[in-house]
Amino acid sequence: MTYLFNQPEAFVNEMIQGFAAAHRNHILPVDGGVIRCHKAKPGQVVVVIGGGSGHYPAFGGLVGQGLAHGAAMGNVFASPSAHQICNVALAANTGGGIVFCYGNYAGDVLNFNQAQERLQAQGIDVRAVVVTDDIAAAPPAERHLRRGIAGTLPVFKAAGAAADAGESLDEVCRIATEANARVRTLGVAFSGCTLPGARQPLFDVSHGKMAVGMGIHGEPGLHQMDALDADGLAEMLFDKLMQDIPPVIDHPEGARVGAILNSLGSVAQEELYVVYRRVDQLLRGRGLVIVEPVVDRVITSFDMAGVSLTLFWLNDELEHYWLAPADTPAFKRSIVSGPLDDPAGHTALIQPIARQHVTTGSRDSQKAAAVILEALESAMYIIDTQREELGRLDAVAGDGDHGIGMQRGLTAAVDAARKVRAAQAGAGTLLTAAGDAWAACAGGTSGALWGVMLCSLGHVLGDTVMPDTATVATGVATALSEVKQRGKAQPGDKTLVDVLQPFAAALDQAVARGISVAVAWKDAADVAHDAAQKTRDLLPRIGRARPHAEKSIGTPDPGAVSLALVIGSVGEVIRRHCA
């Protein structure tokens, strides 16, 4: 939906005012749209684009050096009037003639044609190049009936860059026409869009479906189908575009293409990149050479969720203009640096974190290491089985990824522990390796704290002695102290400290009682279990990244629960070995 507006009728005017205010050094508002602040040279050809509003950056956002000289900006989804177009054109004109460039829509054709007639009647030479890149809108034989969507960008850019290079009116038209002949786009939509002040979406797509070929005003496309995943969508768009290669291209292999992956509004940049990953693979797989792709919002439809893929089949001349610098509010291209001379030289610079040389542990410590490895494996097993429950607990107040993070960390920890165990590591080295791997692979706060706990314990246990109750208690106490210091959490903050502290205290008391590690751990594990359950009653400290902090009352902290689970499963393993 549209969240921010004042009077809906004033939306476009206020938008243009804000747009001009934000780009004061580049854009000048005129009645009917905007022009560049820095006017073209006298006698130069100027390129005037335009269309309805609601498609930002189309059209005002594309005015600036190397692109358009002016944009007529109509009302929401409505063509600018011939009067507006004339005004913008006259403001941009420096006497060298004007090229109108716009997408093929009935209202735009009507109004741009009228404007063209009026200006011609004033003795100004005005030409028009209409963009028709949407392959869903008509079959190849009727290309002239197709709509203009994201393919407008390369056509506008070719025209604007050629005009700024001082080309003649004939040449600018020829180049823009050639660009249009070589550009193809296909889009899909997952949702409609809701215009400012409207209570209902202007159009809609059923949940879980996608409309293939739907236009940027919701024009019906080819068909609806079940929504594909990112890779599937990339493949579908690629396949269909490869069935509509411009006739001038003899063999796609070796062809050079500009690619545009466009978000129609609500699809996030991260999602575009996930799709682009597959697009890149597919284009390269077919032997195409991708030239400076654009992955961005290029032509939108308010908050519509959807994407389109454009292929711009280059020749030398068009590649030159595609790569030419541009500086507009929404599209900037610096002088493109060539590919890196020696990218491998870079990667070679990356020094992996120095692998610790595995110190061979004493026989006793190797024995302990074997038990610890088994304990880690056992912990991995219990966390695997509890992963979804931990995610559920985490989702109450957080982002629900605690179970996945624990699993990722433990898997890496076990893997590292197995490796150093095979190299005869003692308990200390094994725990340190496991802790480092856990932190490295799990990331986040929890990963870092688990890394700290295992490493602290490892440093105290060392690689020589068979750890007794006192050593273990000291190790856990050290872990607690490190976790509190680094994690800045105190008891009562509803974190794993609320389990670790009573667990450490229980082990400490066990030392005084002179009992075995197995028994001490078992008793302390019971304490830990209860402590984890008690975190139900706590409220997370304000300011932490827990959106629904208050909702978590009544639910134990997932970090506390998973620590208690690990402690419990470790206790089982110790008991088995000491029995």
Place this chain on the structure above:
Amino acid sequence: MTYLFNQPEAFVNEMIQGFAAAHRNHILPVDGGVIRCHKAKPGQVVVVIGGGSGHYPAFGGLVGQGLAHGAAMGNVFASPSAHQICNVALAANTGGGIVFCYGNYAGDVLNFNQAQERLQAQGIDVRAVVVTDDIAAAPPAERHLRRGIAGTLPVFKAAGAAADAGESLDEVCRIATEANARVRTLGVAFSGCTLPGARQPLFDVSHGKMAVGMGIHGEPGLHQMDALDADGLAEMLFDKLMQDIPPVIDHPEGARVGAILNSLGSVAQEELYVVYRRVDQLLRGRGLVIVEPVVDRVITSFDMAGVSLTLFWLNDELEHYWLAPADTPAFKRSIVSGPLDDPAGHTALIQPIARQHVTTGSRDSQKAAAVILEALESAMYIIDTQREELGRLDAVAGDGDHGIGMQRGLTAAVDAARKVRAAQAGAGTLLTAAGDAWAACAGGTSGALWGVMLCSLGHVLGDTVMPDTATVATGVATALSEVKQRGKAQPGDKTLVDVLQPFAAALDQAVARGISVAVAWKDAADVAHDAAQKTRDLLPRIGRARPHAEKSIGTPDPGAVSLALVIGSVGEVIRRHCA
């Protein structure tokens, strides 16, 4: 929601791969994040940023010349691990020391601190500047506890630009620290966000409400309140930021500020500009000088709907770095051109469409003009009363703005007609003036076609004769022919042609029958009324911008209905005058 992904667990890795593929000439992926392709000079300070993913362009999108040298990219909303950070830092390092720069979140602090210790242990000088710009996160006295949000951009930029300028490690840290001391942000959220693969939003905001100060992971902020309109929101954010001016600023009047209006995801660029319009007014109203504002997505939270406003209180040094060129995938700043020498010189170039000299009409034609003006006023009245119904009809298959467009066009037409009528225009001049004004102010297809109809009729009626039935019939026939030619619509396409054609035919028959204009018009108006109703049974031609074309069966075309309404009301006026 998130629409496009494959396996949710693979989302971040695939995103980074696609990101790197899209920016091959600028970005190099390394284990843990990305670095610049073009490495810093040997011995130069490098700036390494980072944080969880899901905030694009933060953080990978901000790597490039004039900004960061590398970014550690963690999992979704999770800090990168110390291992990842070390990897990125080592890959970017050229021996001149490293500045870590990141937002103040527990997980990031923990992992960046660990990475710092590890690198220092390897003899690398590493410093850290933690960004704390979110005024909602803690009171001014506890600034160090505040979170880092959109204010990260100016701090990163100050650090990166200073490093690229060859400043020492001490200097880069001092400059970044000073930047952080001078940046303040406040945000609001209207909705939560849904992570890839999740069925529920991670957090949410009640419909019609906004959460003031909510963090980019949904951290609770100050309070919830009824959502404000665009101006109200700008005022609220401005007021609160002006209550938290950095202590170093003595008087806000005359101060120079960089401003950032950031969309957290789903708020469209058009909406940002509507809000920015008011921000600009407010800042200028308080005597502040805005320096190159940024109105864009700067730090997001997937598809969260929300915005934040940042004020960056500049001194000379920071202004220099704020304006310095930058070239990253998501943030590019060209060498900023000064304000235009003579902006007025531009506006002066705009030649308004030459006002037609008003030809005085004959006495007969002036009489006819009086009737036509009254007819237009009557049409305006009927359209005013039917505006909502026309909007409702239009919303069935289109964007629901037909009533508003008709109202806008008729108001302008009546206004223009009154002016030329006062200057003794004849019927032809009056109709032409009304048609031009209608088309200019209403825009879109409908505005253009109404302009064509009135102008065609005007040309035939001329400024000398009292129009008889034959003249009127010829005028309407001309209008029909022009509309068909320019609008490219045929009878049966469910447009106003489906009314205009039978109306013209009925007038034509009336000529043969030799009846008066009043009677002829009345009969033809009945035909037009019926024809408008019959458009219920038609299907709009495929390819037009009618999203729900098929749904419109059973509903008459709004353009046909409004034409019939105008014809009807004009008939009443003619009859009154001829009776």
